[in-house]
Amino acid sequence: MPKKQAKSKYTADRGFPGAFEGETVTRRRFMVGTAHATGAIATSAILLPALGFAVGPIFEEHEQQWQAVGRVDEFPDDTYVPKVIKLVDGIGEAGHTTVYIRRRNPELDTDELPEGFEDEQFVVISSRCMHLGCPVRYTDAAQRFICPCHGGVYDFQGKVDGGPPVRPLDRHYNRVRNGVLEVGPRFSVNSELRRFSPRDPGAPLDGVGQYLYPSRPSIRKLDQLPQE
């Protein structure tokens, strides 16, 4: 049996009524394509804004204001004074957090200060545990920060002393205005107390950690020092 001859791609050759010369797309195929395209446009017109609405906060940039916490003479350099600052607006108590503050001790605190902050006089340590985010408290008798959830222990400088935490406790930028200490945005540190943009608990910053747990748009701005 002879092989069936392939159909011509021109509709005129295939004997379609009303075919134009050189026309290759049948009207049926054109209509099907148009209907599908219309459906796709209508669906994405609903779906895309809804999706963007849901994932939008991932790309939103946050800012943190400077907050006055007390007069500079309240804070000694051999122990921590707890103070409450506001992290998030509009949710009352749940948006507050404790920070532990002491004066910088030149013998102990030999970490390099970043440009523009060479005269930082205080150490402000966040109470967020770097294991999974529970609140640590400073225990004066042990001179250590201890986490109640999974037994994380940090030394006097906030470096990991034991338990599951993966990096030292986060800190806050601080400055003195008219004799009053002001606490600024949070930042994270690696085990040598080098400063990084704030990361979530559980994200190590030594070695490849800073690339495996990247800075995101929602926190990147906290890295830059807020202006007046």
Added chain:
Amino acid sequence: MPKVKLPAPPLPEALRPAPKRPGSPSRTPVESAAEAGAHIVDWVDERTSLSGGLRWVLFRKVPRGTNWFYTLGSATMFAFLSQAITGVFLAMYYRPDASGGAYESMRHINDNVFLGEFVHGMHKWGSTVMVILVFMHMARTFFFGAYKYPRELNWVIGVALLILTMAMAFTGYLLPFDQRSYWATVVGVNINGTGPLVGPYLSDFLRGGAEFGATTLSRFYAIHMMLVPGLIAALIGAHLYLVMKLGTTAPPWLKPKTADELTEERA
């Protein structure tokens, strides 16, 4: 006469209705009234043909050896239905307001609302029951080998349902918004964040930002009461369809019966 006939139980001869005497009226008004229900069913069935589907669902052949372990799947589904019903009614009193309203509304449900503590308790303990039942159902399927061909897809759907159930348990845990809820959620979201590369974005998505904020609670509430239950209901439908379509397996201790003529020949 209605076309739908209900299956009649086999009765002893003494109780069976006597056959009609010839010449008596074909139907008394009482008999017609008794048939009203059947007529309504008939009317609906003539327009929908539902009875065929119902027969397909309910009158299936079941293998020999079917036992109580086979009820775990239905038990899980009824746990889900109980969660859905109590959840809808809890939502009538609950306020997802992170600045204290959520905790207050839960306190109001537990302390003031008639049967509030009971319905909240059913939902709270029911979630644990559902998770336990899901795992028992999964263990039954595994140990009976019921995941094998041709039921692999049903196993995959079941795993998706397991993950969604865990998502329900996780998002529901935050809603009472007491200390335990708050810190458990902080820890849970940060565990999500420990995944390399995508983890930080995932925890931002769950929190609705870099910090636990005003939208976190409403986000969890929306996921808990709308997104995940819809998915679970749809997947339960697919799961059940495949059970109807493929039937259930016999327990593994039953040997397949060899045909008689084969055994005779061997003897």
